[in-house]
Amino acid sequence: MDNAIGLEIIEVVEQAAIASARWMGKGEKNTADHVAVEAMRQRMNQIHMRGRIVIGEGERDEAPMLYIGEEVGICTQENSATFCNPEELVEIDIAVDPCEGTNLVAYGQNGSMAVLAISEKGGLFAAPDFYMKKLAAPPVARGHVDLNKSATENLQIISDCMGRAVEELVVVVMDRPRHKELIKEIREAGARVRLISDGDVSAAISCAFSGTNIHALMGIGAAPEGVISAAAMRCLGGHFQGQLIYDPEVVKTGLIGESKESNIARLKDMGIENPDKVYNAEELANGRTVLFAACGITSGTLMEGVRFFGGGARTQSLVISSQSKTARFVDTIHMFEKPKNIQLR
């Protein structure tokens, strides 16, 4: 994959984050989402690439933009033959969540980001809009913890791997009724729970960085977000596993159909023969190279949110590349017009 794409996608997530941040705290989640989608799509279509959306806005919201299957990049546009030779370009697959944590943006809360992951064609698991049981843990616990083990067992393993007491661990869990028993178990095991209302991508990736005070993500969130998290965790060497949830008894609200049998049939139609398979990060993001980029909309554990100032804005992004084996935190000043002052720090 062309290394230059790594630089261009920073601007893709930055533009989405800036657009969405203008709607921060306004109580309008759909608008905060919509403007991020538009900005992401517009900037993406300026990149010299042949891209295809494999995880997008389409399925859940029936959105007209960045839908699954949409082709993006200059070289997929009409009349591109005059300046693009598609044969020279590697086809790439893209998973996007232009506004991950729309509620967080709408209510001015921490932890939202514009995010995407890229790989060669076929390199990202095209997860259906189902739920996913997830387990994320620090690199040192990678391959030792297991989604099939109980939370108590996994906490003991993380404790052993990290050389710290279970009481010193913090587990992020989404604040949902479905997690009542899980939360009880984690607390009884001695660990501390940080409940989040939304935004489990940030929580998953935070496990890979020491200093975030997040040592595990447990519980059920959305499957597309699981693939995006896996892409980052694969590059960072953190632990990530996901298992699709298709039983409406397990997750009583939301996306999946009301019958377990019809859900299994739907997965089969998509080529998923074993709906109970536990996927690891390398299977969810199995391309030869994987690129991940995120830009904070509101501040979170990993990045600062967008800060507007007279005439411009400052953003912080995280770009992770399996090719260059780098995780770059990018601090950018955007000058919309002649700014009154540009602050050094």
Ligand SMILES: O=C(COP(=O)(O)O)[C@@H](O)[C@H](O)[C@H](O)[C@H](O)COP(=O)(O)O
């Ligand atoms: O919080 C989330 C919402 O994402 P978005 O719609 O892009 O703002 C995600 O991080 C979660 O993974 C997930 O979408 C959620 O758990 C599924 O929704 P829910 O039924 O409310 O749990």
Ligand SMILES: [Mn+2]
């Ligand atoms: Mn999301």
Ligand SMILES: [Mn+2]
């Ligand atoms: Mn979203």
